[in-house]
Amino acid sequence: MSVELSISYAERLNQDLASRGLAERLSLVASLQGRAIFTTSLGIEDQVITAEIGRHRLPVDIATLETGRLFAQTVTLVDETEAQYDLQIQRFFPEQSDIDEFAAKYGINGFYDSVEARHACCGIRKLKPLARALSGASFWITGLRRGQSANRADTPFAEYDADRHLIKINPLADWGIDEIRGYVEKNNVPINPLHARGYPSIGCEPCTRAIKPGEPERAGRWWWEQDETRECGLHVAEETVATA
Numbered sequence: 654m655s656v657e658l659s660i661s662y663a664e665r666l667n668q669d670l671a672s673r674g675l676a677e678r679l680s681l682v683a684s685l686q687g688r689a690i691f692t693t694s695l696g697i698e699d700q701v702i703t704a705e706i707g708r709h710r711l712p713v714d715i716a717t718l719e720t721g722r723l724f725a726q727t728v729t730l731v732d733e734t735e736a737q738y739d740l741q742i743q744r745f746f747p748e749q750s751d752i753d754e755f756a757a758k759y760g761i762n763g764f765y766d767s768v769e770a771r772h773a774c775c776g777i778r779k780l781k782p783l784a785r786a787l788s789g790a791s792f793w794i795t796g797l798r799r800g801q802s803a804n805r806a807d808t809p810f811a812e813y814d815a816d817r818h819l820i821k822i823n824p825l826a827d828w829g830i831d832e833i834r835g836y837v838e839k840n841n842v843p844i845n846p847l848h849a850r851g852y853p854s855i856g857c858e859p860c861t862r863a864i865k866p867g868e869p870e871r872a873g874r875w876w877w878e879q880d881e882t883r884e885c886g887l888h889v890a891e892e893t894v895a896t897a
Contacts, residue, residue, distance in 0.1 A: 658687075658791060663813040663820050670810035670824070676705055678810065678824040679794070683711040687791025689822075690714040692783065693742065695730045696855055697833055697844050698796035698825050704842045707738025713794065716786040719744040720778040721752070722857035726845050733843045745782035752777060762859060765877060771860075778857070790819055797823040800830060801854070802871045830870070 670678045679702070682689050691706065691713050693699035706713050717731060731742055755763070755777055764771040787793055799808045808826045825833070830853070837844055847855055851863030853870040862873040 658813065658818060658820055660813045663809075663811045666820065666822075667809045667811040670822070671827075675701075675824055675828075676709060678822075679705050679711055679713070680709065682792050682794065682822050682824075683713050685792060688714065688789055689792040689794060690716060690787060690790045691794035692786060693717050693796070694856065695727050695734070695845060696796060697837060697848055697853075698798055698828075700734065700842050700844050701828075701833055701836050702794065702796055702824065703734055703738060703740075703742075704836075704840055707740050708840075714743065714790075715740060716743045716745055718779050718782045718786070719746050720782075720857050721747060722778065722859055724845075724847060724855060724858045724861075726847050727855060730843060730845050737843055743786070745786045747778045747782055751781065764860065768878060771875060771878070784817075787817055787819065792820050792822055793817070794822045794824065796825055798825050798828055798830075798833075800828075800870070802869055 735742055759770040764774040797808050799806050808823050810826050812821050814821045845855055854874055855861055856874055860875050862876050864873045
């Protein structure tokens with residue numbers, strides 16, 4: 654019998670996951686009927702999830718969005734992580750035709766000039782590859798945490814994604830950064846060396862800077878924009894991106 658993916662189903666799953674630890678949360682999702690996929694940006698949170706999937710040999714697909722503008726350290730970490738946990742991280746790339754079209758319209762670095770252009774860049778380098786990665790999936794696992802930014806403060810453990818018709822799973826929603834770092838140290842998890850240089854949140858190189866003392870974790874992402882809730886669109890509804 655197939656699972657009916659719905660708001661009510663997500664609410665029940667959210668309550669069930671709340672009472673479990675990380676390993677139990679991931680194991681439960683992996684046991685559900687339907688394909689489960691984890692999309693990783695190789696950030697410190699995502700490395701914790703990958704470590705749990707690898708350690709427990711969970712039947713969860715792992716994918717990353719290779720945007721073509723990532724830090725070299727991030728690209729290297731993909732290979733290191735695969736080797737450490739004996740697993741495969743599938744890479745999803747943007748279409749060259751989309752990149753060429755963007756460059757012709759805005760310029761290759763035109764994302765600095767307007768929010769419209771930046772959203773367009775994120776669309777071709779992240780959203781379109783993500784759609785391919787999630788094709789056929791019932792459960793999408795992410796590394797979202799409530800402590801990452803103000804607009805993620807209410808992140809649930811499970812939520813229905815109406816745009817993609819799947820259940821989004823956030824198993825680290827209630828984890829603090831100190832808990833994340835403690836897990837990494839205890840379990841010798843490979844992480845991006847840029848974290849030690851003031852980059853708690855790492856995206857594309859042209860769009861990421863180190864944060865200043867006291868700034869929120871995601872303050873270094875698209876820092877030239879004034880909207881404090883700025884996102885790339887991966888974790889917000891389509892209409893929100895369209896009207897931002």
